[in-house]
Amino acid sequence: MTSSLAPTTSWCKWETLRPPSSSILVLPIYGLSRMNAGTGQSVNLLYGDSRTGTHASGVIGKDIISIAGLSVPDQYFAAILDTNTTVLQTGSAGILGLGFPPISLIWRQLLDFHLGQSMSIPSKRSLATQGSTNTSSPSSDSGIGQLGSSTSYESRQETPQLSPVDTFASLGPLLTRLVTLKVFERPLVVTTLQRDTISLSSNDGTLSLGALPFGLLDSDLTWAPVRPYTVAEGGLPPPSYAPNEVYPLAWEVPIDDVYFDGVKLPRSTLSPSSLPLSALVDTGNSLIRGPQDVLSRIYTQLGLDGRGTFDCSIPHNLSFAIGGAQFPVDPRDFAHPAAVTPGTVYTDEVARCTAALAATDPPSTGGFQYSWSLGDPFLKSTMVAFYYGNMTHPSQDPARIGFMSMVPSDAGHVLEQAVDVAIANGGVFLCTSPLAYASSMRDLR
DSSP states (O other), X not given: OBOOOOOOOSSEEEEOXXXXXXXXXXXXXXXXXXXXXXXXXXXXXXXXXXXXOOEEEEEEEEEEEEETTEEEEEEEEEEEEEEOOOGGGGTOOOOOOOOOGGGOHHHHHHHHHHHOOOOOOOOSSOHHHHTSSOBOOSXXXXXXXXXXXXXOSSOOOOOXXXXXXXXXXXXXXXXXXXXXXXXXXXXXXXXXXXXXXSSOOSSOOEEEESSOOTTOOGGGSEEEEOOEEOGGGTOOOOOTTSTTOOEEOSOEEEOOEEEETTEEOOOOSSSOTTSOOEEXXXXXXXXXXXXXXXXHHHHHHHTOOTTSOEETTSOOOEEEEETTEEEEEOHHHHEEEOOOOTTOOOGGGOOEEEESXXXXXXXXXXXXXXXXEEOHHHHHHEEEEEEOOOSSOTTTSOOEEEEEEOOOTTHHXXXXXXXXXXXXXXXXXXXXXXXXXXXXXXXXX
């Protein structure tokens, strides 16, 4: 398997940028023989909601895993054998989720295997539309499978005195284990994403582990609490030694309101009016997802044509009010260039774009309660600090998310300039896709 990147659309001239090292010319494949004590279990991961169909499946095993010089032994993960994702085209070898253990299908299967405790959590995927007994929750490691369906490699070791929370440090996903084992200086992961089309970002994408990027203070960010879910709402049962604890399930935060081009959008009528407005901040989502009826109002304001496109040269501002501050989606991230044949000119020399929006399942009884899912367009516009806090005793240090807008004041003007260049270039926006770095070329078989 190689790390070359082929064009995926007809509207965007791709330039594949390689890091200065030649170490990523070949993408190593992880050999199953390296797995330490395979569990004998397989996993089928379903991503997104009822409107998406991304999947990945493979076997569960464990190995030593290192990131940024930080290592943990006996880390469980899935060695993927089948998927319809395009992650390999980027030179990346897999997906690393930032979510809490309860939304990890691998953790839930291991919990059932080791403790005999089956866990289910709220879902955003409609079973009726999937034709499957699996459901899905936010982002990576998501989906509820047939727990405890395979225990072939050894007899289950029952440990009734342990609660699910007690397994975070031993069975949890990589980043949550790094947090609970106190490997990080602070229980914090910070992300920024780089824009790769229309107008390329001047800032690099960033993953900061255990601290804010150099020079930043907590006071430079706007912080919002992460929503906990009670047992009655589908949340984790607290341990006997901390019966009053309530745990978060996903990176869901309250939002004050949503604005489009300076006008506050009405609340959706597809969910109960008594339900607080909230959003999932999701690194595994490529779009902004929201209620169908609210998105319809945005499409009306955009004046979409018969193909669902609008004039790229007119900057639009979709903004989320969080913690009393406005966090806009950069107009260059809100607009996705519409498909044209390279070398042709847009009709009437008007560049056409589609909105980086998609409808999502509304909140429902027994399901996740967020109405919006803020994916890549929001994450390219905002630095996001995921603060895990005290994962076993959240009342002592609750999880929260910090936000800092990265949208420059002249973003709309820069978009207009980029559209002029695209029209002069025959309707083609320049895109770039830097290949992922790899630490070494050693054989992983």
